Amino acid sequence: MAAAALNNNVFMVKSAGPMSTIQAYQQMEDFWKKNRQLNRPLSPHLSIYKPQLTSMLSLCHRVTAVSAGSIFMFLAPHNFEHYLNVIQGLEMAPAIIIALKYVLAFPVSYHYVNGIRHLAWDWSWGFGLERLYKTGYFALTLALIVASTLVFGL
Secondary structure, eight states: OHHHHHHTTSSOOSOSSOOOHHHHHHHHHHHHHHHHHTTOOSSOOGGGSOOOHHHHHHHHHHHHHHHHHHHHHHHTTSOHHHHHHHHHHHTOOHHHHHHHHHHHHHHHHHHHHHHHHHHHHHTTOOOSHHHHHHHHHHHHHHHHHHHHHHHHOO
């Protein structure tokens, strides 16, 4: 089998020396032409991966960082009292106000709680698969509790 592989140039390297720009460009063109002919995506697409708790929590951690940062940058020009008066002037139903409070409180609380989980990883704690899932569910639960506390007060 090894002899057949060597005869088919599977393990052979085309060039051991430095490559010119034209050669590199030609190899790149050949690579993309082959991928287009085989109808391959540009990179492994998200649709080929099964969503897992760990990947979804990682994605949520990043999204909550951006959303929480965006919220605070948006609120930066004025003080809290100004925005409170604007919301009160809209005369919204209490259910809508509670939902909006959750929209504001959950990203901050989730990012904070999951950030502590990330600090534990920095200390090399919690890398086992079972512990990853337990701490993931715990972070979600605690973030909901913290968000509810922020929404409804103590």
